[in-house]
Amino acid sequence: MDAVCALRGRDYFPLPGRDIAIEWPMELSLSTILQYIIAGVKIGSIYAMVALGFNIIYNTTGIINFAQGEFVMLGGMFMVTLSKLMPLGLAVPIAVLAVVIVGCMFERAAIWPARGASVIALIMITIGGALLLQGGAMLVWGKNSFPLRHFSSEEPILILGATIQAQTFWIIGVLAIVMVLLAAFFKFTMTGKAMRACAANRAAASLSGISVERMILFSFALSAGIGAMAGIIITPVTLVDYSCGSMYALKGFAAAVLGGLGIPTGAVVGGLIIGLMECFGAALPFQGASSYKDGFALVVLLVFLFAKPSGIFGRAAISELKKF
Amino acid sequence: MGKKNLLGLAALVAVLLLIPHLLGNPYYLGVLVWCGIYSLACMGLSLFMGYCGQISLGHAGFFALGAYISGILTTKAGLSPWPALGVALLGNLLVAFAVGVPALRLRGHYLAMATLGFGVIIYVVADGNPFGLTGGPSGFGGIPRLFPKFSLFGLIRSDDERWYYLVWGIVLVFLALLLNMVHSRVGRALRSIHGGEPAAKAMGINSARYKIETFLLSAGLTSLAGSFYAHYMGFVNPPPFGPMLSIHLVTMVVVGGMTNLWGAIAGTALLTILRERFRAFHEIGLLFDGFILILIMLLFEEGLFVGAAKRLRGVVSRRRPAGLPGGASRQTAGEG
Numbered sequence: 189m190d191a192v193c194a195l196r197g198r199d200y201f202p203l204p205g206r207d208i209a210i211e212w213p214m215e216l217s218l219s220t221i222l223q224y225i226i227a228g229v230k231i232g233s234i235y236a237m238v239a240l241g242f243n244i245i246y247n248t249t250g251i252i253n254f255a256q257g258e259f260v261m262l263g264g265m266f267m268v269t270l271s272k273l274m275p276l277g278l279a280v281p282i283a284v285l286a287v288v289i290v291g292c293m294f295e296r297a298a299i300w301p302a303r304g305a306s307v308i309a310l311i312m313i314t315i316g317g318a319l320l321l322q323g324g325a326m327l328v329w330g331k332n333s334f335p336l337r338h339f340s341s342e343e344p345i346l347i348l349g350a351t352i353q354a355q356t357f358w359i360i361g362v363l364a365i366v367m368v369l370l371a372a373f374f375k376f377t378m379t380g381k382a383m384r385a386c387a388a389n390r391a392a393a394s395l396s397g398i399s400v401e402r403m404i405l406f407s408f409a410l411s412a413g414i415g416a417m418a419g420i421i422i423t424p425v426t427l428v429d430y431s432c433g434s435m436y437a438l439k440g441f442a443a444a445v446l447g448g449l450g451i452p453t454g455a456v457v458g459g460l461i462i463g464l465m466e467c468f469g470a471a472l473p474f475q476g477a478s479s480y481k482d483g484f485a486l487v488v489l490l491v492f493l494f495a496k497p498s499g500i501f502g503r504a505a506i507s508e509l510k511k512f
Numbered sequence: 513m514g515k516k517n518l519l520g521l522a523a524l525v526a527v528l529l530l531i532p533h534l535l536g537n538p539y540y541l542g543v544l545v546w547c548g549i550y551s552l553a554c555m556g557l558s559l560f561m562g563y564c565g566q567i568s569l570g571h572a573g574f575f576a577l578g579a580y581i582s583g584i585l586t587t588k589a590g591l592s593p594w595p596a597l598g599v600a601l602l603g604n605l606l607v608a609f610a611v612g613v614p615a616l617r618l619r620g621h622y623l624a625m626a627t628l629g630f631g632v633i634i635y636v637v638a639d640g641n642p643f644g645l646t647g648g649p650s651g652f653g654g655i656p657r658l659f660p661k662f663s664l665f666g667l668i669r670s671d672d673e674r675w676y677y678l679v680w681g682i683v684l685v686f687l688a689l690l691l692n693m694v695h696s697r698v699g700r701a702l703r704s705i706h707g708g709e710p711a712a713k714a715m716g717i718n719s720a721r722y723k724i725e726t727f728l729l730s731a732g733l734t735s736l737a738g739s740f741y742a743h744y745m746g747f748v749n750p751p752p753f754g755p756m757l758s759i760h761l762v763t764m765v766v767v768g769g770m771t772n773l774w775g776a777i778a779g780t781a782l783l784t785i786l787r788e789r790f791r792a793f794h795e796i797g798l799l800f801d802g803f804i805l806i807l808i809m810l811l812f813e814e815g816l817f818v819g820a821a822k823r824l825r826g827v828v829s830r831r832r833p834a835g836l837p838g839g840a841s842r843q844t845a846g847e848g
Contacts, residue, residue: 252621252625298806301810308567311569311624315569315759315805319798320802323796323797327795438629441625479640480636486629489625490615493615493625494617
């Protein structure tokens, strides 16, 4: 029965985030509803940031980067290690930088050499990248889950009968800052404009003297950085282990599709909707609803992919022209 | 089916008949049973990916459905194994139809994500223990034997040997059928869809119909593999059916060479045996899988065997090594 033990012992795909599961029956008062909303916005902000990362790479390359969730995981992992050595203010930028370097290396080693390959090949390559990063993290940090201390006080704040951790404000704040910075970057800087030009038409951008190669590298750096940031701020709430990335990637992708792939506003709205739905779904009135909450985001993903692949904010005519 | 394939089949039969007499350790026979079970799933997937040019990251879902339906019907509803296997197959085909009709209108990355989502939904449901049927995260055991103990006049000595002959017998039957199919009008139609769907449609090929039929075929084969898994293990739990299984199946197909049914079997055998051999080092299993996927995709898009053979020929004849082999460029052309 060697095989049985081996299969039992090796948990391929743990489902993360069980900590915010709420068991039925439960009274639906204003304060519990508020509690769900807060939990939903908290986790939804993370999905939103993952979705933003998907969008940036998708826009410049037309690739869906299946390794996007691993950037979140790596951000959390580096942060856990660094926070033991130095103050938070220093650890955060170094952790982000480390993940950015990993993202750039991944692009140089696997994505750039594969330009012009078929879609199936590109999908397999980013999946391969995800496995490599997961496997690497497992070798470096092992299979344990790691906690991280909250950025500020761990004392929850009471608002209208709902308890809010201070970390929630950090998460929402970071999402807001990332959004503002990204918007400013794409609107006002030359690099940002060049990246938008790549998104509109790579060939034309290249003809007008934009180095598409550099823009693609840059998009991987940028989305690795955003992913790392998401990992850093969510780890105090959910813990981090080597395998937690794939679920973030799936739900982040669901968020991106829900809002319309490639549309930044869509990513944020999609992320928040998925987060809220998950938390309210966990409170649905049937036995053990919370154990299915990971499925809700995916059901939404399938419904949208089947019924309206262009998402809430996308237009069908435009998505027809896009290459998948 | 072609002379080459007939010879290949004959050679495979001969090798398969010889192996049990050469292997001393029954453990190796068990590994070969696993090769056969995964080969079943991979043949269907190879047809769907290599010939039809689609992608599925959700075949673990069909595998799990096959295993769980077989397991539940035999342990909790008291059905005997073969009818249960039939019901599992039917159930799987229904699910595959319901998912496939809308999903196969999608292409590339969207199709990949939709199928991945489907697979994870099945996993989450199995993990959640609906109506107390699946046993939740710890699963359930006690799944009965698939067939009585027969010995064929003392020729067959152990249970693993019985499984070995049964599974590989079924693999051979399906391999022969599928080889026949891909060398027929249907196979040419599938390849034309891979080459470029608009062009195939313009030639009067009902591409939507062919795609869904191939999807159903591959889901059915994967369901069989799942049912065999359940009866062979006697026990099912969710972890082996996570999205990693889908990725493993795709890796096996890709390593062997997507555009070749023989490749599916060769890739499955190679990776299953390697995994078993290096089980002690399974810490690096993920790294290994990742490296293999990226390397194969960057260097030999046609698969390890065909790609390496072409390279070798290129080196031997002192010509420029085939940077992008013909098959790969054809695939790229089909993407636009």
